[in-house]
Amino acid sequence: MCNFVSQNKKLFDELDSLIAALPETDESALIYVLKEAQGIFGYLPKEVQLYIAGKLSLSPAKVYGVVSFYSYFSTTPVGEHKINVCLGTACFVKGANAVLEEFEKQLGIKSGETTPDLKFTIECLRCVGACGLAPVVVVDGRVYSRVTPDDVTGIINDYKEVEMSC
Numbered sequence: 001m002c003n004f005v006s007q008n009k010k011l012f013d014e015l016d017s018l019i020a021a022l023p024e025t026d027e028s029a030l031i032y033v034l035k036e037a038q039g040i041f042g043y044l045p046k047e048v049q050l051y052i053a054g055k056l057s058l059s060p061a062k063v064y065g066v067v068s069f070y071s072y073f074s075t076t077p078v079g080e081h082k083i084n085v086c087l088g089t090a091c092f093v094k095g096a097n098a099v100l101e102e103f104e105k106q107l108g109i110k111s112g113e114t115t116p117d118l119k120f121t122i123e124c125l126r127c128v129g130a131c132g133l134a135p136v137v138v139v140d141g142r143v144y145s146r147v148t149p150d151d152v153t154g155i156i157n158d159y160k161e162v163e164m165s166c
Contacts, residue, residue: 004047011040012051019055027058030066034073043074079114079121081159084138088127095148096135100124102149103137106156120159 005012018036022029033052038044044067053063067073085091085100100122104110107120114121130136133145137155144155 004045005051008041014040015048015051016055019052025056027056027062030056030058030063031070034063034067038073043077045075049075077114077118079119081120081140083120083122083155084125084128085111085122086126086128086130086134086136086138087124088131088134090131091127091135094134094146098149099135099137099147099152102152103156106152120156 015033015037018040019025019029019033022033030052033056034044037048037052041048049063049067050060052058053060056063067075083103085096085103087096087100100111103122107115107122109115109120109122111122111124125138128136128138128143130143130145133143135147137144137147139155139159144151147155
């Protein structure tokens with residue numbers, strides 16, 4: 001843990017400042033601190049969870065229990081661009097599985113994984129509530145409707161081009 005903390009000292013300093021500014025530093029602050037820590041680190045590795053447990057005087061099991069319960073929290077690095085493929089009934093019937101397979105093929109990862117360069121993460125959703133637009137893909141909050149496997153290259157390139165222009 002010490003090595004991770006020393007390698008990420010600036011991030012831990014930012015987390016310390018955030019915690020120090022809280023009116024309460026106990027269990028009532030846990031979800032807020034976890035949310036902010038995930039924003040700082042990009043995910044919640046074991047070292048960050050243990051650190052938060054110590055700072056809030058909570059057991060590591062309590063912190064891990066909250067992290068593992070809420071799907072919002074991630075214990076593994078998440079890509080800069082999050083690709084969510086809806087696999088709800090309407091999307092699935094209209095070919096979302098083939099769209100997912102094309103994303104996996106082109107990015108070289110499976111659903112739930114992140115590319116080695118940390119640029120893309122693929123996840124599946126059960127329903128986004130846009131059945132009339134099926135199949136639906138959501139990338140960083142942007143909704144793509146009636147997506148086909150042929151559209152996947154263009155969608156990925158949209159986000160690669162954004163990277164290159166910055």
